[in-house]
Amino acid sequence: MLPLLLASSSAYRRELLTRLRLPFTSASPDLDEQRLPDEPAIALVKRLAQQKAEALTAAHPGHLIIGSDQVAVLGEQILGKPHTFERAREQLLAASGQQVTFLTGLALLNSSSGHCQVDCVPFTVVMRELSQASIERYLRAEQPYDCAGSFKAEGLGASLFQSTHGSDATSLIGLPLIRLVDMLLEEGVQVP
Template identity: 85%
Template sequence: MLPLLLASSSAYRRQLLERLRLPFTSASPDIDERRLDDEPAVELVRRLAREKAEALAPSHPGHLIIGSDQVAVLGEQILGKPHTFERACEQLLAASGQHVTFLTGLALLNSSTGHCQVDCVPFTVAMRELDLARVERYLRAEQPFDCAGSFKAEGLGVSLFQSTHGCDATSLVGLPLIRLVDMLLKEGVQVP
């Protein structure tokens, strides 16, 4: 089996990948993550996942490189990482009572052959009705400022949901393991 490399510095993605019990290393790719003019959200995450994997290919020949990228979409608006308390408040209040779709781009690049599998896995969350006091309590408790959409589904963020809809709950956290296993199997990797 070719060595696995996770093209990410995300602790959340590393924790998810550890569930597969396969040895891997991780490295942070250096790419421009800006959205292209009029680029649909699905194409944005697919492109960025692929570019993250490709950015590490020259320095990691003979590897299977996993790239992933995620955005949250509310209507037609892409919700990125809020970075600040104020922006997180705005995002969560805008999402109150709405459906937020998380689009997770996934790429698996064989740096020996150049073969790259790319996909986008959607997952939708129906949000509860939220008021400012509840949002502020949540943000102080969890501080999800590095998370698309301003919440951590693997933590207290689940208390903000009314329901979830999708085929792979791990995609909500940022690395769709079900789809990744499909890709790994196509590369001959046997997952325990």
């Protein structure tokens, strides 16, 4: 089996990948993650997932490189990482009582053969009606400023949801393990 490399500095993605009980290392790709003009959200996350994997091929020949990227979509608006309390509050106020779809792009690149599998795994949540006070309490407790749409689903963010819908709950956190196992199997990797 080729060594696995996670092209990410995300602690959330590293924690998810450990669930597969496969040895891996991680490295952060240096990448401009800006959206292209008029780029649809699905195309954006698939492109960035693949580019993250490709960015590490020269430094890591002979690896299976996993790239992933995520955005939250509210109506026609893409919600990225808020980075600030104020932006996070705006995102959550807008999402209150609404349906938000998380799109997670996933790429598995064999840096030996150049074979790259790319997919997008959607996961939808219906938000509770949120008061400004409850949003501010959540933000102070979780500080989800590095999470798409200001949702930290692996923590208190789950309390913001009325319901969830999707085939792979791990995609909500940023690394769809069910789809990743399919990709690894295609590369001949047996997951315990």
